[in-house]
Amino acid sequence: MAKRPVTFDAEALRSFVNGIELGSFVLAADRLGRSTSAVSAQLKKLEQQAGTELVQKSGRHLILTERGEIMLSYARRILTLNDEASAIMLASTLRGSINLGMQEDFGEALLPALLGTFTRAHPQVQVSASITRNQQLLDGIRHNEFDLAVCWQADDAPLFPSSQSLGRIPLRWIGPENFDLKHYQESGEPVPLLVFEAPCLMRNAATTALDKAGIPWRIAFTSRSLSGIWAAMSAGLGVTVRTDFGRPQTVRILNELPEPGEVGISLHQGQTPPGEAAGYLIQAINDFFAARR
Structure with missing residues (x-):
């Protein structure tokens, strides 16, 4: 009789992926709203299911083992499919429209990865995406032409009151x-x-x-x-x-x-408070960049 395949615990996979991407399982616990001990227990559970160590100590830090690198790749794919299925099954009846502006650099990566999943989860929300330069995006936010805009952030440029940093990346x-x-x-x-x-x-x-x-x-x-x-x-x-x-x-x-050097990435919001649909899109944009920092 063939041996049954292991069904990996999705929450353990999520703790594992967040811990590696954030560089700390303490930070992962904070993001996931769990205790550090609970996240550590999930990591141990995942290692038991995998039958091997996934991380090892290097000084004060934890690094991936060779098998851990393989697991991380699969874990990301499993969670992507899980979250996409969850979003579609729980798709709301949200309606409305969102005007999103972004730098040309983000077009190929952000649009397919983000908007495809979002529109499948919220098919009644119309998303209009405009790709243009930084100054035009900022002017559009000031004049309320965009609901949201993903821009480069200069070191000496202040954020708008309703905007947030998405992190910094190397040039x-x-x-x-x-x-x-x-x-x-x-x-x-x-x-x-x-x-x-x-x-x-x-x-x-x-x-x-x-x-x-x-x-x-x-x-x-x-x-x-x-x-x-x-x-x-x-x-x-x-x-x-x-x-x-x-x-x-x-x-x-x-x-x-x-x-x-480096450059910052910012998510700017228009003067009109974002509705429920825009709130979901803001969270999706945050998740997209958090996974790539």
């Missing part, structure tokens, strides 16, 4: 596969930059990093759209500073150039 130098910094160092030629029209956070980060390192640069190409930047890069016209969001597979991260 990257990105360029064509054949980019050779040594050529520019030896020839004295300025590094060619592909940038948005000013004002632009990424543009400032790129020029500041090069100036501090004493590396000459020139603006080789300006664009009003991110797709224009990627097209110019594919043509070998230069390099740029962006994040990992939306980076095409045909270009590479350039570790040869000086560290450009």
